[in-house]
Amino acid sequence: MNDPNPTPTPQPVRGDTTIAHRLACPAAHSAAWGPQGGVDRAVRTRLALTVVPVLLVFIALSWRLGTIHIVEHESWARLAERQRTASERLPAPRGPIRGANGEMLVQSRARKIVFADLHVLKAEQKDETARKLAELLDVDQLLLRRRMDLADRRVVYLARNVEPEQAEKVAELKIRGVGFEDTFRREYPLGPLGSHVLGWAGTDGGKEGIELALEGLLRGIPGYRTYERDASRRALSRGGDVSYVPEIHAPQPGLDVQLTIHxxxxxxxxxxxxxxxxxxxxxxxxxxxxxxxxxxxxxxxxxxxYDPNAPASADPAHRRxxxxxxxxxxxxxxxxxxxxxxxxxxxxxxxxxxxxxxxxxxxxxxxxxxxxxxxxxxxxxxxxxxxxxxxxxxxxxxxxxxxxxxxxxxxxxxxxxxxxxxxxxxxxxxxxxxxxxxxxxxxxxxxxxxxxxxxxxxxxxxxxxxxxxxxxxxxxxxxxxxxxxxxxxxxxxxxxxxxxxxxxxxxxxxxxxxxxxxxxxxxxxxxxxxxxxxxxxxxxxxxxxxxxxxxxxxxxxxxxxxxxxxxxxxxxxxxxxxxxxxxxxxxxxxxxxxxxxxxxxxxxxxxxxxxxxxxxxxxxxxx
Amino acid sequence: MELARRHLLIVTGALLALGLVMVYSASFVVAEQRFGTATFFLERQCVYLLAGCIALAVGSLWDYHALGRHWKIWLGLAVLILIAVLVPGIGERINGARRWFRIGSLTFQPSEAAKILCVLGIAGWAATRGEELRTFTRGFLPAALLAGVPVALVALEPDLGTAALLATVLCAMLFVAGVRLVYALPFLGIAAPAGALLAWEKLGYVRDRLEHFFTGEYDPLGRGYQVHQALIAQGSGGVWGAGLGQGHAKLLYLPEAHNDFILALIGEELGLIGSCLILLGFACLVWHGWTVARKAPDLLGSLLALGVTLMLGLQAAMNIAVVTRSMPTKGISLPLISYGGSALIFTLFGIGILLNVAAHPPAEEAPRALGAVARGNGRPLSARTA
Known part of the structure; x- marks a missing residue:
């Protein structure tokens, strides 16, 4: 405090210490704070010594920001793209099998799989959800409820073979955590008729007969749809602020096979x-x-x-x-x-x-x-x-x-x-x-x-x-x-x-x-x-x-x-x-x-x- | 000084406005998911901002000399709340640290208050010690005690990031005031390694973060997830950014996007331009804060200005360093921008003090023509009339 030109220091006046006075005339109370002529050179030097490093750090940080935003931009953008795009498989319908005059012997019908996302479905909603779904889908309520408690999985299938109209009714309930997936069910409208020629197809393809022999032709080529998702893997809604351009590759249905079978x-x-x-x-x-x-x-x-609609229940010898x-x-x-x-x-x-x-x-x-x-x-x-x-x-x-x-x-x-x-x-x-x-x-x-x-x-x-x-x-x-x-x-x-x-x-x-x-x-x-x-x-x-x-x-x-x-x-x-x-x-x-x-x-x-x-x-x- | 004051206000206002917009942009997804209303965080931040403006007004109008005079109260209060928060039942424990008070649905972080209280207290104490400060017994020892106790209490929460910040700022203030920090060297030689060792052994999370940082191992799905996501966000933003509201990091990829990691979101949506504007804003605050400190009429004003300025600047620097993976994760928010009630209010109170100091020009600069002479009682006219 070696001010070369000390200014006269006003003496505090005892009776003047009301807050109003202080606010109006703050410097009046600065007796204890030394001279009001500003801080001395040594203090200013030390101030510079403490503040300048902070500014230098700022410059270093701007360099770092530049590196991330410009130099590393492409690789980060690629990672971002990869983690937010997901693709969904679109199943292809299996080709139909017809008789000699075009009669439908085997066909694939569009069905829905109803599933529950256990990370989204609220625990207190499970009972009610099971009750409602059991009613709409004609499944056992207890069975549904038990599936919802499978702890080791995130997604559980509740019903696999649901008519689209039924699925629509379930969708109208708008239960968070219940979702749908497209699938096709193979149907043999004539039951056991010609079963040994037709064979049968499971969820993973043809197992016997023509279904197996022509698997590659009947199967079709599944399509896919890419979409953007958030970190909890949900697809982003189409509305809102986030631009959303899905990429769709349509599935190609399987070929149409006509048999000589009359x-x-x-x-x-x-x-x-x-x-x-x-x-x-x-x-x-x-x-x-x-x-x-x-x-x-x-x-x-x-x-x-045997009936190819229920191949599993048939004696394998009967399927020969x-x-x-x-x-x-x-x-x-x-x-x-x-x-x-x-x-x-x-x-x-x-x-x-x-x-x-x-x-x-x-x-x-x-x-x-x-x-x-x-x-x-x-x-x-x-x-x-x-x-x-x-x-x-x-x-x-x-x-x-x-x-x-x-x-x-x-x-x-x-x-x-x-x-x-x-x-x-x-x-x-x-x-x-x-x-x-x-x-x-x-x-x-x-x-x-x-x-x-x-x-x-x-x-x-x-x-x-x-x-x-x-x-x-x-x-x-x-x-x-x-x-x-x-x-x-x-x-x-x-x-x-x-x-x-x-x-x-x-x-x-x-x-x-x-x-x-x-x-x-x-x-x-x-x-x-x-x-x-x-x-x-x-x-x-x-x-x-x-x-x-x-x-x-x-x-x-x-x-x-x-x-x-x-x-x-x-x-x-x-x-x-x-x-x-x-x-x-x-x-x-x-x-x-x-x-x-x-x-x-x-x-x-x-x-x-x-x-x-x-x-x-x-x-x-x-x- | 007048220029500095105006600039400080404008820059503060600009940062606050940008922060409000970005808090909304960062939080509407998580708010919608957690609370069902997209504006949940925005609404709260607006209320905090209002309270912060009042705090700024109080800080800038209440003469800093009066504030400085009560340094014992400020330090005592700081120590009191920092002790209280450590008491189970009063302090709320979240993620293994007692850092919060909870009153109903409101939470209050005492270390935020303690930061400004300590700045006030240390400045008030140091400004009245005069030449004593240069001695060991009457200068260094009490200084170490007054600054050391609150820092230690913050570290005990544990909140090592804030403790380090507070320690740095208080040391800088004492150094500027004239305390000879060389006395600390032998002490540091013994205590620092011991303290570091203790922290390393006792506090698992510190070790984890440091280990993770220094080994340079990339563990994007484990402990490094948050920083990894922050880098993805900033990097994909490029120079110009994805556009306001168009970022993806907030889609639950980046946890705390509206909080400690808001700069990552700014980087994604507003690009390098946005991040650099923020950095420039803080540089501007530091620069003008420095001006205020240099031109303060007395040591108290200078120390207060320095304390507030460093607190702002260093905290911003630490936050940006964390978000750019230049420093291990600290749990420090970006002042004026991040979502947070107590932090915003006390930061604005600090800026109020800075403006307060800026309103007191040194005596030479006082407009004499209208000043002391005219009053005829030997007192200078209030500087604010200038």
């Missing part, structure tokens, strides 16, 4: 199988209908079946597509191929007489039997009466190479390459393991195992003029706009027999129905040909006398074959009937008859029907 025909086939199940109590049954000109499968039915996955020894239906091969190789003439040894023939160490004793039969009659001994003699003349060819040319032992999953190739022993014994067994349909599909496909080739066609189930594939991407074209695998042989086989097989083992397949409206089979099942290494597979493979009309129908019946109750001609032939006839009607193939005229009937009766009485 729902009406499928229905007939399934009805017939149900009747068989009822009448003969078998373990299972298969019906297959093929268009012999294209290889298209018009009906494929298995029993037991037995027509493709199960093999059986075909038995007598197989004789046809040996005879056809023998004709094709011109080793036999049709009217060649074959000694059928009166029903029992000792050859090497075994004795072959026929169900009825026959003496001399022509080649045709071997088929008509299904003589084992006759077939074995044809086999012996063909030799190992010939019989083996008859197996392979017709496609046995190899997959048919149908567009359905799970197909097996059947069992054909390698040629070097064949013995002379095989020459007796294979012609009567033993020692080889085939799938129903292989058998039906081979019959189609035999009657259609000799072209083995790949069986197909996909008629047409189009995109959602209706543009066609694929359409069925018949695919010939190979020519198995000549057209002449094919005609000969048709005649032979018609005689089976007119006068042989397949008489129950006869019908007045259409000419039907076919062959029965009654195969003993191999149980524990020997042929069972209790368990059979009865089958019938028929075709119609004989003059210009259109359909092949195979019916196999697995282990019918022996007391009720087990011959293929008994258990399978009537069903096959019915399927063919109604199938041809449905395809508008003109039946015989009334007059021709009467004539045919008379001839049928005459032949039966004569035979």
């Amino acid at each position: 729902p009406g025909l499928q229905h007939v086939a399934e009805d017939e199988l149900d009747a068989i199940m009822e009448a003969y109590q078998p373990k299972g049954a298969v019906a297959l209908v093929l268009d012999v000109r294209t290889g298209a499968i018009l009906a494929l039915a298995n029993r037991p079946a 597509n037995r027509a493709l996955t199960d093999v059986f020894e075909p038995g007598s239906t197989y004789k046809t191929f040996i005879v056809a091969e023998a004709l094709e190789k011109k080793l036999f003439r049709r009217n060649e007489r074959i000694n059928c040894e009166n029903g029992a023939w000792r050859v090497s160490y075994r004795t072959l039997h026929d169900s009825h004793a026959y003496g001399i039969l022509t080649l045709d009659e071997v088929i008509v009466h299904s003589s084992n001994i006759g077939a074995a003699k044809v086999g012996l003349r063909l030799g190992i190479d010939g019989v083996y060819d008859a197996v392979h040319t017709f496609g046995f032992g190899a997959r048919t390459r149908i567009d359905l999953p799970g197909e097996v190739s059947g069992i054909v022993r390698p040629k070097h393991k064949w013995t002379k014994d095989s020459l007796l067994s294979v012609p009567m349909g033993q020692e080889i195992a085939v799938t129903p599909l292989q058998l039906a496909t081979a019959y189609a080739a035999m009657v259609n003029g000799g072209a083995l066609l790949r069986p197909q189930v996909i008629q047409r594939i189009a995109n959602a706009k209706g543009e066609e991407l694929y359409t069925l074209r018949p695919e010939a695998v190979r020519q198995v027999i000549s057209a002449e042989t094919s005609i000969a086989m048709r005649e032979m097989l018609e005689r089976v129905v007119l006068e042989g083992t397949g008489r129950r397949a006869w019908c007045p409206e259409y000419s039907v040909g076919g062959k029965t089979g009654t195969a003993q099942k191999v149980i524990g290494g020997t042929y069972s006398h209790e368990k059979y597979v009865g089958s019938f493979c028929g075709f119609a009309p004989v003059e210009q074959p259109r359909l092949v129908c195979l019916v196999t019946v697995d282990e019918p109750d022996k007391r009720l009937g087990y011959y293929g001609g008994t258990v399978a032939a009537p069903a096959a006839k019915e399927i063919l008859r109604r199938g041809l009607k449905a395809l508008n193939v003109p039946p015989r005229s009334g007059e021709a029907q009467e004539l045919a009937e008379r001839e049928f009766r005459a032949r039966r009485n004569g035979g």
Whole structure:
């Protein structure tokens, strides 16, 4: 306080100390505060020493601000962008599956998932929310309430399969913390009809049948929507101050698949199988209908079946597509191929007489039997009466190479390459393991195992003029706009027999129905040909006398074959009937008859029907 | 002085106005979410601002000499409330620190009051000691005691940021007044490391923050989350900013966006321009505060002006340093801008004192023509008539 020029200091006056006076005249009371001429140089220096560093710090901070705002701007902006944008998946509807005439067999319906965000839903609202939702969604209230207490999750699904209108009602409640998500539900409006062809799809895609085989095409491509969100991950509302430009990539629906399956025909086939199940109590049954000109499968039915709307509740064995996955020894239906091969190789003439040894023939160490004793039969009659001994003699003349060819040319032992999953190739022993014994067994349909599909496909080739066609189930594939991407074209695998042989086989097989083992397949409206089979099942290494597979493979009309129908019946109750001609032939006839009607193939005229009937009766009485 | 006074008022007003706008912009989302009304914080801040204006008026009208005379009362009051807040039942504990009084829905932070009370008290004490201040027993020792007790009490809350700020400001005032701080050196040599060690061991949060800061480890989802979000906000604002109200940090990304981290939001919405304007505003306040201190008529005025100026400037600097990750997180708000009741009121009271001092020019500058001579009683006319 060494002021060089001290100003005169006013002395405080005692009586002057009212606040009003101080406010009016503050300096009057500054006696204690030293001279009023300002602070001295030393104080000013020290002031500078304390204040200037603060200003320097400010300059340093402005430098730092500049670094963050300018130099590091881009990287921070990128982080900001990343943390506030989120994308939401927009599910794509799965493509529909249709029948041959465009009937809807499988479709996807828009549904809503109702979920609760447990971070937003208030604890005191849970009870009421559960009550209201239980009422609207028809779910158990306690179950809902319990889900809301799952502590380890933030989002819990309350209901998965809610109709949009119901969801709308829930949305009107405006409960904070209850949200919706789009989804699609796969529906099979016809229930179990055609279930083994269609298969089924779960939430994560196709599991069986066409749903699995065409998964990539049916699935569609999900879209997405980006949006801005706040730190609690909620999407920003569109209003308000915050600019909001969502980016939307629309989902692409799956392709539209049309099958060759004819729902009406499928229905007939399934009805017939149900009747068989009822009448003969078998373990299972298969019906297959093929268009012999294209290889298209018009009906494929298995029993037991299941409802693809509830696949989880079905026994997995019931979901098996037995027509493709199960093999059986075909038995007598197989004789046809040996005879056809023998004709094709011109080793036999049709009217060649074959000694059928009166029903029992000792050859090497075994004795072959026929169900009825026959003496001399022509080649045709071997088929008509299904003589084992006759077939074995044809086999012996063909030799190992010939019989083996008859197996392979017709496609046995190899997959048919149908567009359905799970197909097996059947069992054909390698040629070097064949013995002379095989020459007796294979012609009567033993020692080889085939799938129903292989058998039906081979019959189609035999009657259609000799072209083995790949069986197909996909008629047409189009995109959602209706543009066609694929359409069925018949695919010939190979020519198995000549057209002449094919005609000969048709005649032979018609005689089976007119006068042989397949008489129950006869019908007045259409000419039907076919062959029965009654195969003993191999149980524990020997042929069972209790368990059979009865089958019938028929075709119609004989003059210009259109359909092949195979019916196999697995282990019918022996007391009720087990011959293929008994258990399978009537069903096959019915399927063919109604199938041809449905395809508008003109039946015989009334007059021709009467004539045919008379001839049928005459032949039966004569035979 | 007149210029300084006018500028101080204008800059203060501008910062307050900007602060009000930004508090609303920063808080409407969180207010809507927590209280259901977007203007919750804005409304309160307006009320505080009104109270602050009254405090400013009181501070600027009530002669600072009268304030300085009662330094014993101010220091005593500061110590009293700082002790009271430590008593369980009176002080409210939030996040492990007793820093608040609660009266109904109002909270009051005694350390905010203590800051200005200590400035008043220390200035009042130091200005009357004269040459004694340079001695050890009558200068340094009482000074250390008078400044040390409140600082220690604030540190005990614990509120180390405010304690450091208060200690720095009080030391600077004592240094300017003439106390020889060299006496503190041997003491600091022993006490400072001991105190630091104690803080390190006892106060987990301090260690966490310091460790986190000094290791330079980036832990954007853990303890570093807030600062990380602050940097994202500022950095993405760029030079010009996203525009008022257009920021994203307030969408619950940046906690305390309307409070300690409001500068980050300003940086995002108003860009580097906005942040620098704030910085410039505070620089302006410090500059004019310095002018007032230099030209004060007496040591008391000078010390008061210095105390208030440093308190403002240093607090702003610390806050900006934290928000720009130049310093570990401290829990210090940005004066005049951040949301907060007691802080705003006492800050404005301080600025009122600054204006008060500015209203007293040194004697030479007093307008003699109208002054002492005319009155004829030897007293100068009130400087405010100038």
